[in-house]
Structures are given as structure tokens and as C-alpha cells.
Amino acid sequence: MPLFAGRQQRTFGPKPSVADQPDAADASDSTPVPRRPRIPKPIQSKSAGETTPLPILPLTVLSITMLGEFLSANVSTPFILKMVEGFGVSDVGSWGGNLVASFFITQFLTSLLWATIAERHGARLVLFISLLGTALTCALFGTSTTLPQAFAIRLMQGIFAGAIGVARGCVSHITDSSNEGRAYAIIGFCWGFGGVVGAIIGGSLESPADKWPDTFSKYSLLVKYPYLLPCAAASSITLLGAFLSLFLGRDGGLREGAIRLLPEKLLRAREEADIIAEADPEARLGALVRLNSFFSLPRRFRRQPLSPAPVPDEEAAPQPELPTPNVNANSKADGAAYGYSSARPRLPTGTASSRRLVAEALRRRRGSGRGAGGDDQHMNFAQRLLMANETQVMSLTDLWVQAAINVDTPNPQDLLEDEEEDEEERERGRAATLLEAPGSRPRLTRRASSSASVLPAIFTHTGVKSRGAPMLEGEDILPLRRDPSADSTTTNRTETQQAQQSTLSQLPLFIIFQYGLLALHSTTHDQVFLSYLSSAYDAGGLALKPAGYAQLIALMSFAQISYQFYLYPNIGPPRGRFSHLNMFRIGSALYIPSYLSVIMYRAFASKNGDGGGIVIMSALALSTAVRYCGSTFAYTSVVILLNYVSPPHVVGLANGLAQSIVSLARFFGPILGGYLWSASVKENPSGYPLGFFVCSGVCAVAIFLSFFVR
Known part of the structure; x- marks a missing residue:
């Protein structure tokens, strides 16, 4: 007789639809019906089941914060080289790259400052100052008339953008286990939409007095400052978010009810x-x-x-008491x-239960280190800076992966109740009877199976094996501790050996190196590509106008949202056939043809400087679509691999180190790209392919190194 006959077993994840239910004739068949894993979507389906409604106001403010950071950094991209050229600078490519990079260095350096302020004075203050400062500095950037002035304002923009990690950490205050994944999906969608809006606003509204003289030539302010209108339009969005943030609670969530x-x-x-x-x-x-x-x-x-104190005896644990009539009103x-x-x-910790340990690790993966110092107040300055950058947002991938980790994570209270059921079953001595027929492959016990079920589906089929204890049979998951039934002497010796290992030796440095290399060659190429499109034909470029560049980037930003939310999870895990490691190789391989193909389009460019026609725009759209697809595949897979192979107790530090390296790559990449472009066309405009060749070579090295990932 089956062990749990006559008793409803708890399952996690999405409920099967009507189409997935077995027929009545097959009701006696015990073969489980396979269910497709859930993937994060910004729009909740009708069959998603019971979820707690998301609070509208806090989610709106956080979405505006995410959108505003990308918007303020991206609105000037279509015209920034044109602006630098208007300053009378000779080396436009190099100085343009330096101006782009200045935003990201101050964003990186001030992340710890904002995390400390949020920890001491509340996230609401940080959100308000950040949004208001972003709105003001973005508008001021449109009034820049000299290169030093533009640098100073750009640096201030990065300072206020450093609070983006605090905004991401606030998600945990406004959600629970039933809706956290959806919240991350929504703000991730808003982040990607910021790239669309920023490119459209920047490319369409720059120099309005020249484009629409009948309407805007009478406004002397817009004639004197041709880039003020797009910057002011972008800043109005973050200004609205600053006003709405005043109605939040101290922690960035909801205010308590005023009626008692x-x-x-x-x-x-x-x-x-x-x-x-x-x-x-x-x-x-x-x-x-x-x-x-x-x-x-x-x-x-x-x-x-999670409660930091262990509860040795659950039955003896104190129960929450009802409030007495003399409670303070x-x-x-x-x-x-x-x-x-x-x-x-709260879910007790410190026990030997594998399910509770999994719950601990999953919560760490959901965003530990919201404070300046994380869980350890004795960290040095470098460690605290890394932990503060753990929740920074560098791309749409960061938010989508966070949503994928949380989309099917169960409620910790359900895990606690399921653990109590297991304790009852073990007391009856029936746990060892759950086996298949003689001669067949044994199944996991209910305890191990439940432990595997709480791991997010996005961690399946990674293509690599994590370090540590052996995996459960038949499961591609990360076990967190040894089996509590193992010999106590062996367990103590293993824990002692693990404690002696340094934190650095447990970090997945090879994956972090791949992450940094990916960010470096992609950001370097972005600056080379921008210079190639915007430079005059005689200077080695395509002479594309800001409006044309804006249309191209806006179209690709829409495509990236589709790639992220639909294409990746259906080709790779959790629904596709390819592993995450294979998806990284595929994405990196897609970079190379997209990098090299744009070199040939100069033959179709117009020498009179009108930016080409529909042929060159269609070709550019095709190559850029391939590049954005490769970017989505490579970034998503490397972030998931980083979270998977990191031991649970160093997940926060590993993510912080990786995000810090990516932040530095966003700083050095535009500088390197601007230098490569200037050096390639300085003597002869026909040398423009140099930057594309260098980026392709670095990408090929990354693909080669990926075969050493184990």
C-alpha cells in the first residue's frame, strides 16, 4: 500500500490546468502528469491561482525608479556625440566615450552610501532624494554648453542613480511568496521599457527648433539649449515618482492605517x-x-x-498570543x-531539515544584503561595498532572473507544515517503505523529493554541477547540507574543513570572470557601434541621424523584452532543450556575426551624409536584433550559473562581486570603445573595423573558456 494513501500530498508550483488532468479512465494510473514549469510574466494569467494583490502605489514608485535610472542614462545616447561635437572638441569619439562612462563610475562608488542611508533613515528618504535628484540633473544635462559642465552634471546623475539597489531591495517589503516573482517581472518590464522610451524621447525631441521651426523657434530657451526638451521630458517621469514616494512608508512599503x-x-x-x-x-x-x-x-x-534563533523543540515553541484588552491603542x-x-x-532555522536549509538559501538568493553591511556587521569596507552592489540592476536580465527564482518558490510556512507532517511519518516508521517495484530504479523518499520541489525550476538543466555534497539521485539541484542521518563524527569533520576554507576559495571566480568579460566586450562594442553610426562618412561612419539611431534602439529594446520573457525560457531552461551553459555559448556565438556584419554596411551608406536609406536601416536592424538576442542569452545564462554554483552562504558576496565587476566594465567599456574608434580612424577612415575585430576576438576567447566550466 502506498505510504501516503488516503491523504492529500502537498505540491508546489502551478496548479495543472484542465487540459493537464488525466482522463477518468486513467485515474487509476499512478504515472504523474508532466507540468510545464512557470516562467515570469508581467501580466498575470487567469489560471495563476490565489495570489496576494500587489500594492499599487509602492510598486508604481519602484517601477518609476527602475525606469527612471535607465531613462536618464539612455535619453542622451542618441545625441551625446553630437553634443560633444558642438562643444568644439576635436577627438569626439574618445571624449564621447569618457562622458558616457562618467555616469557609471559614480553610480558604483555611491551604492554603499545609499545603502547605509536606507538602513539608518529608511528607504523612503533614499527613494525621494534619488528620484528628485535624477529629475533635476537629467534636466540640467540638457543645458550643458561646455564639456566640463557636461561632465560635472553627468557625474551627479550617476550619484543619484546609485540608489537603484535600494529600490530593488524594497521589493521584499511589499510582496510575499505568492506575488514576489510577479513584482520583479513588472519592474523588469519597466526597466526594459525605459530603454524604449529613452531612445524615442532623446532621438525625436533633440534640436526641436531645427526640426519644427514654426513651433519652437519662438522659444529662445529651446534655441539656446537644443537638448533641453528631451531631457526635461524624461525628468518629468522621475519627478512624478519623487512626489508619489512621499506617500510610502519608512521602509518603502505601505504606510500603516491611520484609523485605529x-x-x-x-x-x-x-x-x-x-x-x-x-x-x-x-x-x-x-x-x-x-x-x-x-x-x-x-x-x-x-x-x-527568517528567525536567526533555532527552535530545538517545535512542540515547546511559544505560540503567538492574542492581544489583551489593555493593548496600546x-x-x-x-x-x-x-x-x-x-x-x-517565521520559519525556524538551525535545524537539520534539508527543506528548511533550502528555504534559507532561496531567501538569500532573493536579495540578501539590502543593508550596507548585509548580515555580517564586521565586514571590511571592500566587502560592504560589494554587498551594497549585490542588488544593483545592470540589465533587464538581473530583474528577470530574480523573478524566475521567486516565481515558484513556496511559502516558508507551507514548508514548516510539510516538515511537521514528515516528523509524524518518521515516528510511525514508514518512511523506508516508499520504493519502486523490485529491480527498478528506486525513487526518492518524500523528504528528498519535497526538498527538490522547492528549488526554482530555473535552476534545472544548468549544464554544470555545483560544488559540495553529492546531488540527490535523479535531481539537478544544489544540496545544502549533509544528510542529518549521517555519522556525527564525519559531519563535524566536514563542517570543520569547510569552515577552514577561505571565502575567496568558495567563490565561483571563473564564472565571475566570464561575467565581467561579457560585460566588457559588449559595452566596448556599444560605444564603437554608436561612434560608427553617428560619425560622418568621411570620418569612417555611416552618418546616421539621432532620430534613426533612436528608432533602431527602441525597436531592439522591444525585441529584448520578447527575447527575455518568452524566447529564452522556451529554448533554454526551464522549458527548452538547451542547458544554461549551452545558452551562454549560443549567445556568445551570436555576438560574432552581429559584430562583423555591420562592417559591410558602409558600402551602402550615402556619401552626402543623409544617413542612408531603408536598405541600410533594415540591415542594421537585422544585425542588431541578432546582437540583442545574443546579449539576452549570454547575460541570462551567466547570471543563473553564478547563482547556481555559488555555495548558499556566499551567494550574496558572489553576486556583489559580479555586479561590481560589471559596474566597472560599464565604466571602462565606453572609454575603451571611444579610444579604439578614435585610434582606428585617426589616420585613415578605412580603418574603422578595428574596434569590431577586437570585440569579436574577445568574444571568441570567452566561448573557448566556457568549455572549461565544470
């Missing part, structure tokens, strides 16, 4: 809720969700941090008008 219940009414409401929960637990959830106001989310359904913790602000029971 009397203590006796609060007690009665809690008692009634407990009675309803005993009869039908789901009824209470539905009632509380219906009571949720437009700008409010019950504290009960916000994910709480002005307390924000228990005096909310809705009457259900008690915190969700």
Missing part, C-alpha cells in the same frame, strides 16, 4: 478570524484580501525575515484598523 480600532474590537476581530481559520483557512485569506484597501497590504502577508504594530497586522509565523 478600540482594543476590545481588535480582540474580537482577531478571535473571529481564528474561528474562521479553523473551519476554512482559505476563507480567512479571501476575507483579508477583500478588506485590503487600494493603497494597503496587510502586514500579515508580507514576507518576514496607538500602537502601529497591532492597532491597524483592519485588525490583522500580526506577523506571519
Whole structure:
């Protein structure tokens, strides 16, 4: 007789649709029906099941923050070389790259400052200052008349953009386990949309007095500052976000309800809720969700941090008590008008349960290190700086991967209840009876199977094996500790050996190096490509106008959103046939033809400087589409591999180190790209392919090194 017959087994992940249900004739067949893993989508499907509604106001502010950072950095890209040329600079390519890079160096250096301010004074203050400062500096950049002035304003833009990591960390304050993945998908979509809006605004609205003289030539301000209009239009979006951020709570979430219940009414409401929960637990959830106001989310359904203190005996653990009638009516913790602000029971840590250890690691992967110092207040300055950069956002991939990790992660309270069920089963001595027929491959016990089920589907089929203990049979997952039933002496010796290892030796340095190399050659190429498109034909370029470049980038930004949310998860994991390592190689290989093919398009460029026609624009769109596809594949796979191969206790530091290296690559890449372009066309315009050849060679080296990943 099956071990769990007559009893409903808890499962995680999406519920099977009606089409996935077996027929009545096959009801007796015990073969499980395969289900397609969920992937993050910004729009929730109707069959997604019960999820806590997302709070609109905090999510709007965070989305504007993400959109505004990319918008302020990208709105000037179509005309920045034209602006530098207007300053009377001779070496336009080199100085243009330096101006682009200046934004990212101050963003990197100020991330720790903003994280410290958020930890001490709250995230609301950081969000308000960041959004307001971004709005002002973006508008001021449009009034630059000299190169030093443009550099100074660009550096200030990067300072205010350094708070993007704080905004990403605020997601955990406004979500729970049922909607966190969707929240990351939404802000990721807004980040990608910022690239579209920024390119369109910058390329369409620059020099309005020249494009529409009948309308704008009468405004002397726009005649004197031809780039003020696009910068002011972009800053208006972040200015709106700064105003809305004033209505948030101190931690960037929701404010507590201003209306208070009397203590006796609060007690009665809690008692009634407990009675309803005993009869039908789901009824209470539905009632509380219906009571949720437009700008409010019950504290009960916000994910709480895991308790640092172990609970040796769960039965002896103290139970939460109901509030007494003499409770302070002005307390924000228990005096909310809705009457259900008690915190969700926290998941104990420190036990030998593999499921709890998995839950700990998953939560670390969801964004540890929101504060300046992470979990360890004794870190040195370098470690704290790395941890502050852990939640920085460098691309759409960072947010999509975070959404994919959280999209099917179960509720820690469900894990706790499932663990209690396992304890009962072990007491009855029936756990060893769950085996297949004689001669067939043994299945995992329920304990191991449940442990595997809580791992996100995005970590399946990685193409590499993680370091540490052996994997569970038949599962491509990362085990976190040794089996608690192992010999205690061996366990202690293993833990001692692991403790003696330095943190540096446990970091996946080879994956981090690949990540940095990818960021370096892609950002270098972006600057070479921008110079190639914007430079005059006699100077080795295609003489493409800012409006044409804006159309090209906006179209590719739309394509990247499609690549990220739909193409990658259906070709690679969790639904496709290719592993993440193979997707990295495919993406890196796509870079090379996209880099080299644009060299041939100069033959179709017009020598009179009108920017070419539909032929060259179509060819550029094709090559750029391939490049954006390769970028999506390579960046997504390397970020997932980084999270997968990192031991759980160094995931935060590994991500912080990787994001810091990418930040530095975003700084050095434009400088290197501008130098390569200037050096290639300085003596002879026909030497323009040099930068593309160098980037292709570095990409080929990255592909070769990927075969050494184990």
C-alpha cells in the first residue's frame, strides 16, 4: 500500500490546468502528469491561482525608479556625440566615450552610501532624494554648453542613480511568496521599457527648433539649449515618482492605517478570524484580501525575515498570543484598523531539515544584503561595498532572473507544515517503505523529493554541477547540507574543513570572470557601434541621424523584452532543450556575426551624409536584433550559473562581486570603445573595423573558456 494513501500530498508550483488532468479512465494510473514549469510574466494569467494583490502605489514608485535610472542614462545616447561635437572638441569619439562612462563610475562608488542611508533613515528618504535628484540633473544635462559642465552634471546623475539597489531591495517589503516573482517581472518590464522610451524621447525631441521651426523657434530657451526638451521630458517621469514616494512608508512599503480600532474590537476581530481559520483557512485569506484597501497590504502577508534563533523543540515553541484588552491603542504594530497586522509565523532555522536549509538559501538568493553591511556587521569596507552592489540592476536580465527564482518558490510556512507532517511519518516508521517495484530504479523518499520541489525550476538543466555534497539521485539541484542521518563524527569533520576554507576559495571566480568579460566586450562594442553610426562618412561612419539611431534602439529594446520573457525560457531552461551553459555559448556565438556584419554596411551608406536609406536601416536592424538576442542569452545564462554554483552562504558576496565587476566594465567599456574608434580612424577612415575585430576576438576567447566550466 502506498505510504501516503488516503491523504492529500502537498505540491508546489502551478496548479495543472484542465487540459493537464488525466482522463477518468486513467485515474487509476499512478504515472504523474508532466507540468510545464512557470516562467515570469508581467501580466498575470487567469489560471495563476490565489495570489496576494500587489500594492499599487509602492510598486508604481519602484517601477518609476527602475525606469527612471535607465531613462536618464539612455535619453542622451542618441545625441551625446553630437553634443560633444558642438562643444568644439576635436577627438569626439574618445571624449564621447569618457562622458558616457562618467555616469557609471559614480553610480558604483555611491551604492554603499545609499545603502547605509536606507538602513539608518529608511528607504523612503533614499527613494525621494534619488528620484528628485535624477529629475533635476537629467534636466540640467540638457543645458550643458561646455564639456566640463557636461561632465560635472553627468557625474551627479550617476550619484543619484546609485540608489537603484535600494529600490530593488524594497521589493521584499511589499510582496510575499505568492506575488514576489510577479513584482520583479513588472519592474523588469519597466526597466526594459525605459530603454524604449529613452531612445524615442532623446532621438525625436533633440534640436526641436531645427526640426519644427514654426513651433519652437519662438522659444529662445529651446534655441539656446537644443537638448533641453528631451531631457526635461524624461525628468518629468522621475519627478512624478519623487512626489508619489512621499506617500510610502519608512521602509518603502505601505504606510500603516491611520484609523485605529478600540482594543476590545481588535480582540474580537482577531478571535473571529481564528474561528474562521479553523473551519476554512482559505476563507480567512479571501476575507483579508477583500478588506485590503487600494493603497494597503496587510502586514500579515508580507514576507518576514527568517528567525536567526533555532527552535530545538517545535512542540515547546511559544505560540503567538492574542492581544489583551489593555493593548496600546496607538500602537502601529497591532492597532491597524483592519485588525490583522500580526506577523506571519517565521520559519525556524538551525535545524537539520534539508527543506528548511533550502528555504534559507532561496531567501538569500532573493536579495540578501539590502543593508550596507548585509548580515555580517564586521565586514571590511571592500566587502560592504560589494554587498551594497549585490542588488544593483545592470540589465533587464538581473530583474528577470530574480523573478524566475521567486516565481515558484513556496511559502516558508507551507514548508514548516510539510516538515511537521514528515516528523509524524518518521515516528510511525514508514518512511523506508516508499520504493519502486523490485529491480527498478528506486525513487526518492518524500523528504528528498519535497526538498527538490522547492528549488526554482530555473535552476534545472544548468549544464554544470555545483560544488559540495553529492546531488540527490535523479535531481539537478544544489544540496545544502549533509544528510542529518549521517555519522556525527564525519559531519563535524566536514563542517570543520569547510569552515577552514577561505571565502575567496568558495567563490565561483571563473564564472565571475566570464561575467565581467561579457560585460566588457559588449559595452566596448556599444560605444564603437554608436561612434560608427553617428560619425560622418568621411570620418569612417555611416552618418546616421539621432532620430534613426533612436528608432533602431527602441525597436531592439522591444525585441529584448520578447527575447527575455518568452524566447529564452522556451529554448533554454526551464522549458527548452538547451542547458544554461549551452545558452551562454549560443549567445556568445551570436555576438560574432552581429559584430562583423555591420562592417559591410558602409558600402551602402550615402556619401552626402543623409544617413542612408531603408536598405541600410533594415540591415542594421537585422544585425542588431541578432546582437540583442545574443546579449539576452549570454547575460541570462551567466547570471543563473553564478547563482547556481555559488555555495548558499556566499551567494550574496558572489553576486556583489559580479555586479561590481560589471559596474566597472560599464565604466571602462565606453572609454575603451571611444579610444579604439578614435585610434582606428585617426589616420585613415578605412580603418574603422578595428574596434569590431577586437570585440569579436574577445568574444571568441570567452566561448573557448566556457568549455572549461565544470
